[in-house]
Amino acid sequence: MTKITGKKGCGLGNFRPKWLQKFATPKSFMTVFGLLGTVQAMAFVYFIATLTTMERRFGIPSRTTGLMLSGNEMSQICLSLFLSYAGGQRNRPLWLAWGVAFSAFSCIILFAPHALFGPGEKAISLTKEYAERHTVNQTVVEIRERMGLCSEERTEKECEEGDYSIIPPLLVFLSQFILGIGTTLSHSLGQPYIDDNTKKTNTPMLLGLTLALRTIGPALGFVIGYLCLSLYVDPTLTPLIDKKDSRWIGAWWLGWLFLASAMMVFAFLIALFPKSLPKTKPADKQIPAKSFEIDYPEPKPPSMKEFPTALKRLLKNKLLVVNIFSGIFYILGGSGYITYMTKYIEIQFEKSAAESNLVMGPVVLLAMVMGFLVSGVVISKYKPTPKYLLGWNVIVGMVFVLGELALTFISCEKTNLVGYNPANRSINFMNTCNMGCGCENLKFSPVCLEEGSLTFYSACHAGCHSLHKNGKNQTYGDCTCIPEDEVSLPNLEIEDSYQYRTYRGKVKEGHCPSPCGSAFTLLIVLSCFMHFLGSSGKIGNILVNYRAVDPIDKSFAQGLALLLVSLLAFIPGPIIFGALIDSACIIWDSSCGKKGNCWFYDKHAFRKNLNLTAAAITTIGVILDGVVCYLGRDLRLYDEEEPPAMTKTTEQNGTARL
Known part of the structure; x- marks a missing residue:
């Protein structure tokens, strides 16, 4: 070998x-x-x-x-x-x-x-x-x-820029x-x-x-x-x-x-x-069965002078450029x-x-x-x-x-968010019912009325007056701004015709889940x-x-x-x-x-x-x-590279060099 x-x-x-x-x-x-x-x-x-x-x-x-x-x-x-x-x-x-x-x-x-x-x-x-x-x-x-x-x-809250x-x-x-x-x-x-x-x-x-x-x-x-x-x-x-x-x-x-x-x-x-990793290749049949260690000369690292030539060589390679x-x-x-x-x-x-x-x-x-x-x-x-x-x-x-x-x-399905009209992508979360609740500057904290699958911008926008805690879960009650006619909800143009009611059940935190x-x-x-x-x-x-x-x-x-x-x-x-x-x-x-x-x-x-x-x-x-x-129809994908030819063999110390 x-x-x-x-x-x-x-x-x-x-x-x-x-x-x-x-x-x-x-x-x-x-x-x-x-x-x-x-x-x-x-x-x-x-x-x-x-x-x-x-x-x-x-x-x-x-x-x-x-x-x-x-x-x-x-x-x-x-x-x-x-x-x-x-x-x-x-x-x-x-x-x-x-x-x-x-x-x-x-x-x-x-x-x-x-x-x-x-x-x-x-x-x-x-x-x-x-x-x-x-x-x-x-x-x-x-x-x-x-x-x-x-x-x-x-x-009125002061502006806080900390986050x-x-x-x-x-x-x-x-x-x-x-x-x-x-x-x-x-x-x-x-x-x-x-x-x-x-x-x-x-x-x-x-x-x-x-x-x-x-x-x-x-x-x-x-x-x-x-x-x-x-x-x-x-x-x-x-x-x-x-x-x-x-x-x-x-x-x-x-x-x-x-x-x-x-x-x-x-x-x-x-x-x-x-x-480079050691490679083992079959010995030439003309060489006696003897182990030779072939130490190929280390290639010279490329110089920056050759950089433009190498780059030009790659850019002219149509197959490479199109593939990239x-x-x-x-x-x-x-x-x-x-x-x-x-x-x-x-x-x-x-x-x-x-x-x-x-x-x-x-x-x-x-x-x-x-x-x-x-x-x-x-x-x-x-x-x-x-x-x-x-x-x-x-x-x-x-x-x-x-x-x-x-x-x-x-x-x-789309989330039924109260106050959002998907037809023209307009929003208006304030209405005649929650106008006096002080909801104008609140962050988005959605709550869900499971009955009707309605999502409100916040508990305040739903007119909720009480909070009920149960571990990590909390619900809201006494919500006075629940639309009576749920079918007309998406149509903001007739918002004034809404009839609101007080909901005695619980309103949960988070979006209402949409049927999937x-x-x-x-x-x-x-x-x-x-x-x-x-x-x-x-x-x-x-x-x-x-x-x-x-x-x-x-x-x-x-x-x-x-x-x-x-x-x-x-x-x-x-x-x-x-x-x-x-x-x-x-x-x-x-x-x-x-x-x-x-x-x-x-x-x-x-x-x-x-x-x-x-x-x-x-x-x-x-x-x-x-x-x-x-x-690339004629590209050679699997051909092995031929090893460099040996021009001279020196058997002394069992070493063959180029």
Whole structure:
């Protein structure tokens, strides 16, 4: 056998023990890199899962959220070409480890807003401890005001700006900027390292396994999100509301401490791998059966003088550029779901943030894992020609567009909010009955009259005069502004003709649940099918990026793809869809005249804006996939690279050198 050694072997510095060398294999690296991807994906999804909670905590509108998320892409735009070009020919595991360390630091920064601002006065005021401290010596009027009851003697409140600050969004932007460094190094160096250190016929299967491990991460991220958001933002306090209350703020900050610690562990493990892994290849039949150690000369790292030439070489590669742009439009079309899926489920199906994460996340992501694994095994075993492999992506894209169009029609019924006219999207929560209750400046705190399934802006707007507590649940009574004729409710133009009555039953906190039937189940089934097919085409696109370029340009091509995707998809995507979602908002939170987060959306407008826009953008990606299929019809996907020829053999000391 002829043994080709890796440079220096496993370890760091002078720490390179013999027992560690047995882990210098593609499988070991794939396992560590895959598990690292799991943790990175956990962090990404945990951020998405806690996004709406952060919006409520710091009063951040969705448009601003899109700008905060752009920090990741900003750093990728600024650094991806340089990092992928410079790191591609150097010690890739070591550079990758530094990237993971940066990712860990970004998690610490995401914890910083809670460390600086705490849980917030609004969240604290909804706890048992706060009530016990402030109920003593309060007048009946003050208690009624604090509980949001109808009070003719309500006093004018001074403006309080404590919960609103530009610092939390800036910290999130900074964390995303630093995270982009780690993302760049991971995507541009990790997968090419696997491809360079394994047989080309095994690459699809190993990529499938790696992507599957990365996809398990989001499922775990959703679970962590559920567990953290099920705890109150300050776990040491006892909340007087439950998770279904729209004012509930979970412990969004807790998961970042765990994720930062996990990333630091993987940064150390990745750094232990050598620059190149040892390979074992059959000896030439002409050479006597003797073991030779072949030490190929280390390639010279690229200089920055060669950078423009290499970049020009990639930009002139039609197949590579079209393949990158097809991915751009797919990601741009899907960015609304990627960023706002938790909010989508909360609004359309009235699930809590915790329920959205637990129910939707693991089920859909399991379908993606199966798609990666099945496609990886099938491609490695049957080696479909480029025509069939890339043609499959076109079919997948068409099905995805049809799925996005179908999502436009899947939702629960609209919430019957008293004072909101869905026909012209006008609102008027004040009427002749509650005009004297002092409800003008109250925050949105919906209450539900189950009889008739009517939701009121607040207990005050329903004219409620009494409060009844039962543990975390509280109900309201003696509500005098209940419309007699419920059928005419949505028609604001005839508001003066309403007849009001006093309701002696109990009015509950929160929205009235809207009938859903099988809508949520249908959403899960359709989403699973779409994501299974979508993930099955991912490996084909990655192989095109690897095989359409010279081996020396492989990491650089990944860096170019990351740059263009960041610039044209990841940055504008969340901003575009955030603005579309904001346009469907009916009730905005405000403090001191400043607009905060949205409390109530027009479901139909939200759903239509997101899904139809996504379908239109994805259609462009499908067309470009058709062009990729044509240009790449003769691409050599599975050919093994020939090892360098031996020009001279020296048997002394059993070593053969070039």
